[in-house]
Amino acid sequence: MISAKLRSVAAAVALCALAACGTSGSGGSGNVNQVTFWHYYAQGIPATAKFTKDLNDIYAKAKLPKPLNSVYVPGEQLTQKVIATAASKQGPDIFVQGGADLLQLIKAGAITDFTAQYDKFKDKDQIPDSAVIRQDGKVYGVQGFSNTTALWYNKKILAEFGIAPPATMDELTAALEKIGKKYIGIGLPGQGDQDVNPFSFITAYGFDYAKPDAAALENAFKLVGGWAEKGYVPRDAATWTPDVAFQKFAAGGMAFVLGGNWQYGNAKKTASFEYGVVPVPNGTAPAKVYQFGDNVHMSAFTKDKDAAFNAIAAMFLSKDGELAALEAGSMPVRKDLADTKGMQDPIYSQFLKALQNGVPYLLPGFGTELTQMRTPVTEAWSAVLAGQSAPKDAAATAVAAIQRAAK
Numbered sequence: 501m502i503s504a505k506l507r508s509v510a511a512a513v514a515l516c517a518l519a520a521c522g523t524s525g526s527g528g529s530g531n532v533n534q535v536t537f538w539h540y541y542a543q544g545i546p547a548t549a550k551f552t553k554d555l556n557d558i559y560a561k562a563k564l565p566k567p568l569n570s571v572y573v574p575g576e577q578l579t580q581k582v583i584a585t586a587a588s589k590q591g592p593d594i595f596v597q598g599g600a601d602l603l604q605l606i607k608a609g610a611i612t613d614f615t616a617q618y619d620k621f622k623d624k625d626q627i628p629d630s631a632v633i634r635q636d637g638k639v640y641g642v643q644g645f646s647n648t649t650a651l652w653y654n655k656k657i658l659a660e661f662g663i664a665p666p667a668t669m670d671e672l673t674a675a676l677e678k679i680g681k682k683y684i685g686i687g688l689p690g691q692g693d694q695d696v697n698p699f700s701f702i703t704a705y706g707f708d709y710a711k712p713d714a715a716a717l718e719n720a721f722k723l724v725g726g727w728a729e730k731g732y733v734p735r736d737a738a739t740w741t742p743d744v745a746f747q748k749f750a751a752g753g754m755a756f757v758l759g760g761n762w763q764y765g766n767a768k769k770t771a772s773f774e775y776g777v778v779p780v781p782n783g784t785a786p787a788k789v790y791q792f793g794d795n796v797h798m799s800a801f802t803k804d805k806d807a808a809f810n811a812i813a814a815m816f817l818s819k820d821g822e823l824a825a826l827e828a829g830s831m832p833v834r835k836d837l838a839d840t841k842g843m844q845d846p847i848y849s850q851f852l853k854a855l856q857n858g859v860p861y862l863l864p865g866f867g868t869e870l871t872q873m874r875t876p877v878t879e880a881w882s883a884v885l886a887g888q889s890a891p892k893d894a895a896a897t898a899v900a901a902i903q904r905a906a907k
Contacts, residue, residue: 531569532803532804533566533567534566534567534568534569535564535566535567535568535569535593535594535804535807535808535811536569536571536592536593536594537568537569537570537571537592537593537594537595537811537815538571538573538578538581538582538591538592538594538595538596539552539570539571539572539573539595539596540572540573540574540575540578540596540597541572542572542574543572545743545747545766546765546766546769546770547764547765547766547768547769547827547828547829548765548766548828550765550827550828551765551824551825551827551828552570554824554827554828555570555815555821555824556568556570558814558815558818558820558821558824559811559814559815561814561820562810562814562818564807564810564811564814565807566804566807568811571592573595575597575598575693578595578596578597579597579601579604579605582595582597582605582610582611582799583604583605583608583610586608586609586610586799586800586801589801590801591610591799591800591801592799593798593799593802593803593804593807593808593811594796594797594798594799594802594808594811594812595796595797595799596794596795596796596797597794597795597797598693598792598794598795598861599633599643599792599793599794599795599861599862600693600694600861600862600870600871600874601871602633602635602640602641602795602862603635603862603867603868604868604871605640605797606635606640607868609800610799610800611640611641611797611798611799611800612640612798612799612800612802612805613635613638613639613640614639614640614798614805614808614809614812615637615638615639616805617805617806617809618632618639618642618809621809621813621817623813623817623818623834625835626834626835626836627642627817627833627834627835628833628835630833631643631644631646631793631833633795633797640797641795641796641797641798642795642796642812642816642817643793643794643795643796643816643833644793644794644796644815644816644817644821644822644825644832644833645793645794645816645822645825645826645830645831645832645833646791646792646793646830646831646832646833646855647760647761647762647791647792647793647830647831648760648761648789648790648791648792648851648854648855648858649696649699649700649758649759649760649761649780649789649790649854650758650759650760650761650777650778650779650780650789650850650851650854651665651666651672651756651757651758651759651777651778651779651780651781652746652749652756652757652758652759652763652767652775652776652777653665653755653756653775653776653777653778654683654749654752654754654755654756654773654774654775655773655774655775655776656752656773656774657679657683657754657755658675658755661675661678661679662678663675663678663679665776665778666778666781667778667781667782668781668782668783669704669723669781669782669783671781672686672756672781673723673727675755675756676727676730676732676755676756677732679732679755681731681732683753683754683755684732684733684734684748684753684754684755685727685731685732685733685754685755685756686727686732686733686754686755686756686757686758687733687737687740687745687746687748687749687754687756687757687758687759688701688724688727688733688737688745688758688885689737689740689741689742689744689745689758690737690738690739690740690881690882690885690886691738691739691740691741691882692741692742692878694871694874694875694878695874695875695877695878695881696742696790696792697742697758697878697881698720698877698878698881699788699789699790700758700780700787700788700789701720701723701724701780701783701787702716702717702720702877703785703786703787703788704720704780704781704782704783704784704785704786704787704788705717705719705720705723705783705784705785706719706784706785707720709863709866709870709873709874709902710865712899712902712903713899714895714896714898714899715895717877717880717894717895717898717899718891718892718894718895718896719783719784720783721880721881721884721891721892721894721895722891723783724881724884724885725884725885725887725890725891728884728885728886728887729887733885735885735886735887736886737885738882738883738885738886738888739886742758742759742760742763745757745758745759746759746763746766746767747766747770749771750766750767750770750771752771752772752773758780760829761829761830761831761847761848761851762828762829762830763829764828764829764847764848765827765828765829766829767829776846776847776850777847777850777851778850779850779853779854779856779857780854786857787857788857788858788859789854789855789857789858789859790858790859790860790861791855791858791859791860791861792860792861793830793833794816796812796816798812817834819834819836819837822834822837823837823840823842826840826842826843827842831843831848831851831852869905869906872901872905873901873902873905873906875901876897876898876901876902877898877902879898880894880895880897880898881894
């Protein structure tokens with residue numbers, strides 16, 4: 501999710517307000533008497549569990565004619581499960597995914613456009629064009645909230661060492677050197693949605709997928725590899741998802757963590773110390789961040805497009821739905837919620853500042869090859885964190901794979 505990104509290691513079935521929940525991978529659009537909703541909002545984290553319950557409660561409040569069947573599917577499996585069920589002309593009525601697989605889903609014939617339904621939506625003027633996912637002029641998805649990443653820090657630990665929140669990678673390195681091994685210096689997840697974790701660090705040294713430069717990638721890998729070698733980043737961070745990294749940060753023994761705004765609800769519920777956020781520090785270039793949010797899609801084989809869209813509108817495009825996302829840590833997209841009280845929070849203001857260097861998750865100029873380009877970067881990042889590959893070798897391998905995918 502809440503984003504981008506939440507990819508929790510806890511695998512639990514979502515709470516359902518109106519119907520018994522299906523189990524992972526069960527439930528599909530073959531049942532015309534319900535609306536089946538696939539999501540990856542696992543229930544092992546308090547704010548995520550509450551958000552899932554809130555979505556079901558909001559659906560119930562809307563008094564729509566068909567019950568909602570809310571089904572948990574692990575995030576790393578969701579797109580492929582949708583495509584696999586589409587081959588037999590089944591699948592969920594609606595589902596969420598992080599945004600990277602749009603072209604793959606369209607190519608596979610797994611999703612349908614719902615332009616006609618969206619055009620009739622009474623509040624469409626409140627939804628910015630950037631939150632409407634179009635392809636060839638047709639609406640294939642919407643985003644009900646916006647997410648990005650930044651650097652969280654533990655105020656208590658920084659105060660203990662007289663450290664100011666860093667604005668540059670040099671300042672961050674100096675802070676980690678001061679902290680030493682008394683605490684975990686920084687949590688850098690090695691696993692997650694494609695290249696979301698390494699992206700800010702590699703762009704901070706000038707890396708660009710359009711012109712992949714091994715030297716730029718090597719410089720970024722040297723930085724984080726050096727931190728790992730000195731123990732500022734645990735070697736097992738290579739296996740951490742963003743949720744695992746943030747849970748360790750929230751426990752209080754970590755100075756910094758790379759995390760998203762969607763973690764804010766969890767921080768408020770679980771952290772017993774004061775924390776803050778700053779944009780990811782700049783290196784030799786500004787650190788860029790992805791601007792993303794869950795795309796809500798409609799299966800190509802839903803039996804009732806109007807019922808499916810009404811579910812999307814109620815849970816993700818209504819004021820209630822977006823305020824529920826805000827409480828969980830994501831930023832609403834509705835124009836009439838831009839000045840809502842929650843958005844004045846200083847944590848959100850830092851994420852909005854980070855978005856000044858934001859780029860779309862579906863980078864312009866790329867098609868389905870983008871996933872094949874991002875994957876080797878993430879694999880190299882993880883290998884460097886684990887100490888399994890030297891930065892120079894990891895960078896060269898990743899760039900070679902990017903160049904092959906681009907052909």
